[in-house]
Amino acid sequence: MPITFSRLVPSALALALTLGACSSVSERPAATVNGDTITSEALEAELLAIRGNERYRQGVEQSLAQQGLQVSVRGEGEGSFDSAFVARLLSLNVYYQLLEQQMAERGLQITSEDLEAIRPQAINAVGGEEVFAAFPVAFQDQLVRRQALTLKLRGAVAGDLDPGMARQFYDQNPDEFTGVCVSHIFASKQQRGPDDARSRIDDLAGQLAAGADFTALATEQSDDATAAAQGGSLGCGGRGRFIPEFEQAAFAIPVGQVSEPVESSVGFHLILVTERRTLPFEEVQGQVEQALQRRQIEEFGAFVDDLTCTAEVEVNPRYGDWRDGCDDPAQVGQIEPPEGPATPSSVPAQGGSSQGSG
Known part of the structure; x- marks a missing residue:
């Protein structure tokens, strides 16, 4: 799976924000990006800040494990x-050095107002006020700046999202916001076991074929007690509300027709679509805004991936080798670590002695 800009940044913890600004040129920089240096000292300072914040460190490792x-x-x-x-x-x-260079090339600046506005988001991104406060103040400022940098450049590249865009997108794409009103008769795998649940739904389907009333059968025989109390009705909803197998069938069958037995992860369903209609904008506004934001993020991620392909990047062998991925999308923009499990620190470990810088 390609390690792109978006994949390198776990959204829950904003690991990508844990990047320090480049300090003065050291004798052996960690990396050079289009002539600008990332010092080993700055990199090690970031590592210490992460290691010294126990809750954040654990959260980062959990987020990486989820990937x-x-x-x-x-x-x-x-x-x-x-x-x-x-x-x-x-x-x-390396990515963030490229973003800094793009900011300069485009004549964009991060203002004090930008930093103030984005600070709550940066705090939330790392896990809340308590986790954020455990970082050194200078590192807190770096986190806020990196968040502001990303959002400002993303807006410049992919366009800012203004309040009117959601309504415009909704009006231009009505088919994407079709909803269905559905009822079902349900046989639960958990209650009956998979084989008995299948036999049960086949029997109920046979009763419907013989002329039984759907609402009466759902009320008396369905394993979904909540829906049964409503004659089997699950109400109305758009895509994303129902479990995948159920949703696929519900959006495929004609109004007024009962489906064949549909198997899902939880059981078997006989589905009746009672209405299909375009959902009101107010009902799907959040969904529309999320879709627009995803498109913006994808466009920006592709832009940054292109930057890494064309950038001149040199990495200190101590930290690994740069893979630009121009010929292999699976390797886009990443450093392949050197052999061996550890990179020694040139500063003392907490409660320990110093190690050689290598």
Whole structure:
């Protein structure tokens, strides 16, 4: 799976925001991006800030695990960091250096008003006020700036989302906001077991075919007690409200026709669509806004991926090798860590002695 800009940034914890600004040029920078340096000192300062914030560190590792990545912040040795995590963090530094360069090229600036407005989002992104306050003040400021940088450049590249865009998109794409009003008769796998549930729904389907009344059968025989009390009715809703297998069938069958037995993860259903209509804008406004935001994020992510392909990036071998991914999308914009599980720190570990800088 490609490691793109969006994949490198876990949304729940905003790992991409844990990037320090580049300080003065050191003797051996961690990386050089189009001639601008990311110092090893700045990278190590970020690593220490993450390691020193226990709740945040745990959250980062959990977020990475949810992406299928078994990556730890700490290395096996005292005062060391996991090489895969260091490579990932440095990759993000490269991305954000590219964004800083784009800001300068476009003549864009982050104002004090931008920082003030975005600060609550930055706090929320790392897990709340208590987690945020556990970082050094300078690092807090970096987190806020990185959040503001991303949003400002994203707006410049993919366009800002204004309040009228949601309504315009809704009016131009009515078919995307069709809803269905549905009823069902349900046989539960949990209550009956898969085989008995299947036999049960087949029997009920046979009764309907023989002329039984759907509403009466749903009221008396369905395993969904809540819907049964309403004659089997589940109400009306758009895409995303129902479980996938149910939704696919509900949007496919004609109004007034009962479906064949539909198997879902929870059981078997006989579905009756009683109405199909375009949902009111007020009912789907949040859904429309989320769709527009996803498109904006995807467009911006593709833009940043293109930047990494054309950028001149050199990485200190201590941290790994840069893979631009121009010829292999699966490798776009990432640093492949060196062999071995740990990158030693040049500063003392908490409660430990210093390690060589390598």
